[in-house]
Amino acid sequence: MAEEKFFQDRERLVQALVHDCACELQKGIKESGNASFLVSGGSSPEPVYRELSKRPLPWSKITAALVDERWVEKSESGSNAAFIEKSLLQNYAGEAAFLGMKNSHATAAEGEQECERSYAELQRPFDVCLLGMGGDGHTASLFPHAQGLEDALNPESDKLCSAIIANQSEVTGSNTERMTLTLSAILQARNIKLLITGEEKLKVYREALLGSDEMEMPVRSILKQGLKPVTVYWAP
Template identity: 85%
Template structure:
C-alpha cells in the first residue's frame, strides 16, 4: 500500500517533495558517490523542479534521466527533454548530467535498442523516480490499452525502455508515439514518488486503488506491485 502525504495546498506539497528529493539524492551520493534521478514532464512537477534547481546539492554527481518522452525533436513544444532543461537543468542543477530518450531514429521502435543501451549504463538502483498520473490512469507513457503496454508491464522482461503507441485521446494529444520506462525499470528505483494534484485526480487515484485491471489503468501496476514503497503526494 502506498504511503500518502496529503497537503492543504500546493506550496506545502512542493516544499515537502523538494526536501524529500534533495535528502534522498544526497543520501545516494553519500553511499554510492553518485545518484540517479528519474523525472517526468508536466505542469504538476514544474515548480518542484524549479525549486530543486536552487538547492546547492553536489549536482555534478547527479544524473537526471527521463521517465518518458514523446518521439519528437527537442525543438518541439511537447519535448520532455526541453521541458527538463528549461525547468531543472538551471541554477545549481545546471551541473547535473541529463540523459534524454529521443535519438536519431525515425520511430520509437527503431530507437529503442539505443535508448536501452544508454539507460543500461545508469547507476542502479535509481535513487528517486518522480511519476505523474493522468485522468485516464496512465503513468509515465504507460497508457491504457496502448500498443506495447503488455510487454512494458512484464516485470520479468528485464527491459528498461519500451516503445509505446498510445490510443489518441484528449490526454495524449497528437503525439501518440512515445518511449517509456518499463515497470521493471521503475521498480529499480529506491524511492518512487507519485505526484498528483486536484480533486479529479484524487478521485482517479482512489478508483485505481479499488480495481485490479492494469491495462485499463496502468498506474495500478505501480500502486499494487508490493515490491517497492511508493509515496503519493497530493494537494488540492
C-alpha cells in the first residue's frame, strides 16, 4: 500500500517533494558517489523541477534520465527532453548529466535496443523515480491497452526500456509512439514517488486502488506491487 502525503495546497506539496527528492539524491551520493534521478514530463512536476534546480546539491554527481518520451525530435512540441532541459537543468542543476530516450532511429521499436544500452549504463538501484498519472490511469508511457503494454508490465522482464504505441485519445494527443521505462525498471528505484494534483486525478487514483486490471489502468502496476515503497503526493 502506498504512503499518502496529502497537502492543503500545491505550494506545500512542492516544498515537501523538493525536500524529499533532495535528501534522497544526497543520500545516494553519500553512499555510492553518484545518484540517478528518473524524471517525468508534464505540468504537475514543472514547479518541483524549477524549485529543485535552485538547490545547491552536488549536481555534477547526479544523472537525470527520462521515465518516458514521445518519439519526436527535441525541437518538436511534446519533447520531454526539451521540457526537462528548460525546467530542471537550469541554475545549479545545469551541472547535472542528462540521459534522454529519443535516438536517431525512425521508430521507437527500432530505437529500443539503443535506448536499452544507454539506460543499462545508469547507476542502479536508481535513487529516485518521479512519476505522474493521467486521467486515463496511465503512468510513464504505460497507457491502457497500448500496443506493447503487456510486455512492458511484465515484472519478471529484464528489459529497462520498451517501445509503446498508445491508443490515440485526448490524453495522448497525436504522439502515440512512445518509449517508456518498463515496470521492472521502475521497480529498480529505491524511492518511487507518484505526483498527482486536483480533484479529478484524486478520483482516478481512488479508482485505481479499488480495481485490479492493470491493462485498464496501468498505474495499478505501481500502486499494487508489494516490492518497493511508493509515496503518493497530492494537493488540490
